[in-house]
Amino acid sequence: MQAxxxxxxxxxxxxxxxxxxxxxxxxxxxxxxxxxxxxAGGAPQVEGxxxxxxxxxxxxxxxxxxxxxxxxxxxxxxxxxxFLCHMDxxxxxxxxxxxxxxxHGAVQTELTVTGRDLLIKVTAEDSALLxxxxxxxxxxxxxxxxxxxxxxxxxxxxxxxxxxx
Amino acid sequence: xxxxxxxxxxxxxxxxxxxxxxxxxxxxRRTYVTPPGxxxxxxxxxxxxxxxILDLLQEALTEAGLTSxxxxxxxxxxxxxxxxxxxxxxxxxxxxxxxxxxPLLGVNHCIGHIEMGRLITGATSPTxxxxxxxxxxxxAYSEHRYRIFGETIDIAVxxxxxxxxxxxxxxxxxxxxxxxxxxxxxxKKLVELPYTVKGMDVSFSGILSFIEDVAQRMLxxxxxxxxxxxxxxxxxxxxxxxxxxxxxxxxxxxQEALIVGGVGCNLRxxxxxxxxxxxxxxxLFATDERFCIDNGAMIAQAGWEMFRAxxxxxxxxxxITQRYRTDEVEVTWRD
Numbered sequence: 289m290q291a292x293x294x295x296x297x298x299x300x301x302x303x304x305x306x307x308x309x310x311x312x313x314x315x316x317x318x319x320x321x322x323x324x325x326x327x328a329g330g331a332p333q334v335e336g337x338x339x340x341x342x343x344x345x346x347x348x349x350x351x352x353x354x355x356x357x358x359x360x361x362x363x364x365x366x367x368x369x370x371f372l373c374h375m376d377x378x379x380x381x382x383x384x385x386x387x388x389x390x391x392h393g394a395v396q397t398e399l400t401v402t403g404r405d406l407l408i409k410v411t412a413e414d415s416a417l418l419x420x421x422x423x424x425x426x427x428x429x430x431x432x433x434x435x436x437x438x439x440x441x442x443x444x445x446x447x448x449x450x451x452x453x
Numbered sequence: 454x455x456x457x458x459x460x461x462x463x464x465x466x467x468x469x470x471x472x473x474x475x476x477x478x479x480x481x482r483r484t485y486v487t488p489p490g491x492x493x494x495x496x497x498x499x500x501x502x503x504x505x506i507l508d509l510l511q512e513a514l515t516e517a518g519l520t521s522x523x524x525x526x527x528x529x530x531x532x533x534x535x536x537x538x539x540x541x542x543x544x545x546x547x548x549x550x551x552x553x554x555x556p557l558l559g560v561n562h563c564i565g566h567i568e569m570g571r572l573i574t575g576a577t578s579p580t581x582x583x584x585x586x587x588x589x590x591x592x593a594y595s596e597h598r599y600r601i602f603g604e605t606i607d608i609a610v611x612x613x614x615x616x617x618x619x620x621x622x623x624x625x626x627x628x629x630x631x632x633x634x635x636x637x638x639x640x641k642k643l644v645e646l647p648y649t650v651k652g653m654d655v656s657f658s659g660i661l662s663f664i665e666d667v668a669q670r671m672l673x674x675x676x677x678x679x680x681x682x683x684x685x686x687x688x689x690x691x692x693x694x695x696x697x698x699x700x701x702x703x704x705x706x707x708q709e710a711l712i713v714g715g716v717g718c719n720l721r722x723x724x725x726x727x728x729x730x731x732x733x734x735x736x737l738f739a740t741d742e743r744f745c746i747d748n749g750a751m752i753a754q755a756g757w758e759m760f761r762a763x764x765x766x767x768x769x770x771x772x773i774t775q776r777y778r779t780d781e782v783e784v785t786w787r788d
Contacts (some may be wrong), residue, residue, distance in 0.1 A: 382768065383547055424537070428544045431503055435548040438507045439521065 363415045365422045367408040369429065376436070377406040383432045384408075384425060395421040455525040455760055458513070458549075459753025460506075462542030463534025463562050464587055465493040467502045469513040470750025471524075472757050475572055478517035480743065480750040481509055490622045492615065499537035506545050513749065521553040528756025531559030531766075532777030534587065539773040547771050558756045559766040562747075563588060563779040566713040567599060568758055569751035574738035580707040582698045582726070583779075585714035585747070586611030586630075589655065589694070591701045592779060594787060599779045602701040603653030610690050611716045613657040617686055620665050621679050628746075633683045634719050640684025642677050648689055653700060655693045660686070691722045695729050702735060711738040718745040762786035 371377040381399045394417055398409040410425065412418040456473040468482035485501040487493050514520065529546035532539060543559075550557040567581055581592040581599075589605040608616075611630060618629030623636070647663050649656040664686055671677050677685075698710060710730050712723060723739050730737040744751060762785045 379551060383544060383551070424540070427499070427503065428540065431506075431541060431544045432548050434507060435545050436552065438511070439549060439552055 362411055362413055363418045365408075365410040365418060367426075369406040369408065371404050371406060374401065374404050377401045377404050379436075380406050380429065380432050384428055397421070397425065455757060456519065456523055457526045457528050457558075457753045457757040457760060458510075458524045459560070459565075459749045459751070459756050460510075460527070460529040460542045460546045461562070461565070461747050461749045461752045462502045462506070462538045463530045463532070464538065464747060465498050465501075466747040467506060467509065467538075467542065468747060468749035468752075469506070469509045470748055470753040471513055471517040471519065472750055472753035474757075475754075477750045477754075478519070479513040479515075480748050481512045481516060482746075482748050483509060484627065486626045489624050490619050491625075492619060495535045495537040498535060499541040502538050502541045506542060510545070510549070521549070521555075524553065524555055526556050526558055526756060526760045527553075528558040528560050528752050528759070529771075530562045530565065530752055531772075532562065532774040534562055534773075534775060536773065536775050539775070543771065543773050547768065551768070556760070557766045557768065557771050558759050558764060559771055559773075560752045560755045560759065561777050561779060561782045562752075563590065563592075563777075564599060564782055564784075565751040565755040567592065567711075567779075568755040569744050569748075570711045570713040570738065570740055572754050573740045573744050574711060576709050576711045576736075576738040578707070579709035579711035579738060580698060580702045580705060581711045581713060582694060582717070583714045584610050584694060584712065584716035584722070586615055586716075588714065589657075590779060591653070591697050593701060593705050593707065594784065597784045597787065599782070599784060601778070601780055602704065603655070603697040606651065606654050606656050607658040608661065610655075610657055610694065611714070613661045613690060614686065614716070616661055617664055617668075617682075620668055621682070623679075628715070630716060630719065633687065634721065636680045637683040637687045637721065638680075640678070640680040640682075642681040642685070643688060644671070644677055644681060644685040646685055646689045648693060650693050650696050653697055655697055657690060660689060687719070687721055691719075691725050694722065695725050698726065699729050699733065702733065708733075708735045709738065710735055713740065713745065715746045718742045758786040 369377075369380070371380065378401050381401050384399055394414065395410060395412040400407045408425065410418060410422050412421065454474050456471065459470045459472065461468045461470070465485040466482055468480065470480040471478040483505045485493055485498050527546050527550040529543050530539060531543070547557060563583055566583055570576065570581065578594055583590045583592055587609050589609045589611075590601050591603040592599050592601055594600070614633055615629045618625070618633055623629055623632045647660045649659055664682065668682055671682070672679065701707070702710060710726060712726060716722065717739055718741070723737070727737045764785070
């Protein structure tokens with residue numbers, strides 16, 4: 289699959305697309321370029337994504353950064369996406385599960401729902417593949433949310449609680 | 454009277470169509486056009502599709518005068534095609550199917566073309582020449598399968614034309630194949646090109662390599678014009694297609710031929726096929742650009758047939774597949 293252009297991914301992803309889906313190292317930003325205002329104001333605030341080697345493998349990560357090869361390096365991307373209710377998060381989880389199968393085992397994707405939060409964890413040995421798969425997953429999540437917004441007007445009717453802002 | 458909503462987005466065209474009992478109620482479409490000399494890449498194409506699909510869906514419903522409650526089934530292109538665009542469209546189809554609580558149907562893109570061709574033309578049991586940028590197959594129906602009698606062993610004929618258009622920096626708007634066709638009408642000289650038919654199959658990669666190689670030299674020395682090259686390429690590849698189609702018709706004893714797929718819009722191809730059919734006492738069927746080129750209504754039509762025959766695609770099986778053979782589908786809706 290063609291690697292998405294990180295610099296254009298947010299702006300060209302359509303109204304309401306998250307900023308920088310191709311840049312998993314950056315804190316999650318949601319709806320920064322919503323020209324049509326479909327996400328502005330009521331959008332779920334995505335907690336900061338993390339994209340890092342697993343804990344306990346920092347030495348290997350440093351070795352990789354310096355250009356040395358490491359046999360069992362695993363990279364991981366995690367993201368918590370809050371929804372308005374448990375059911376919405378569960379619906380999104382079901383839709384994303386299939387997209388995760390595209391990489392035939394080279395990338396492991398875990399999608400779980402806790403309360404009204406959708407927890408996404410993507411793991412791969414190949415960091416490039418990890419970046420591609422997380423970008424793909426985020427694009428799909430964006431489409432799911434946009435579709436919900438478009439056809440379920442009350443989806444974001446409630447103002448986002450100030451305590452989570 | 455089931456009403457089916459169909460999503461198509463396997464290549465650079467994205468369409469959403471609505472079909473009810475053989476009537477196309479809506480069929481809006483958008484095309485991702487790249488600059489001359491370039492082709493469309495999966496990621497960019499998917500980005501285009503994501504940007505327009507929801508508006509297109511709304512446009513289809515508005516044009517058809519329907520709401521979500523009037524839809525009985527959601528059909529989408531399961532494959533074959535480009536991965537990222539297919540996924541972008543499948544996600545939306547899957548989402549609306551769940552939101553509206555409607556059954557979902559994954560449709561084979563090739564069968565979508567065939568079923569729309571049958572609907573529009575009324576052909577009963579034709580030998581089908583399916584020619585597009587991504588596929589080149591000669592197909593005939595037998596015992597609940599669309600059997601592939603012949604096909605390209607490398608690239609599709611449309612891909613050959615599109616890539617040649619890039620060499621000459623021909624515009625991709627509205628499509629490179631259309632512009633090649635217009636230029637070919639002004640061609641006067643036939644340049645001999647490799648003609649590659651292997652039994653029931655064809656090969657286009659060699660002719661493409663050859664013409665890419667000689668084009669610059671011949672143009673630079675004024676041996677021919679770009680129009681001559683367009684004319685020569687069309688004449689050669691179309692003659693190959695006519696040959697393998699005729700061979701399949703002879704094998705099946707078929708008296709009907711149907712052209713589907715984007716390259717099927719080409720009037721010169723239709724003309725050559727018509728000549729062959731007349732010589733055989735057969736009848737040629739073809740559609741216009743509304744239904745030849747990838748569109749949502751063809752997916753809706755195939756989905757309509759499948760839905761009435763009892764097909765359903767469970768959510769767990771509603772992914773996409775880039776390689777989906779035409780003969781993998783059991784055609785239970787035909788005798």
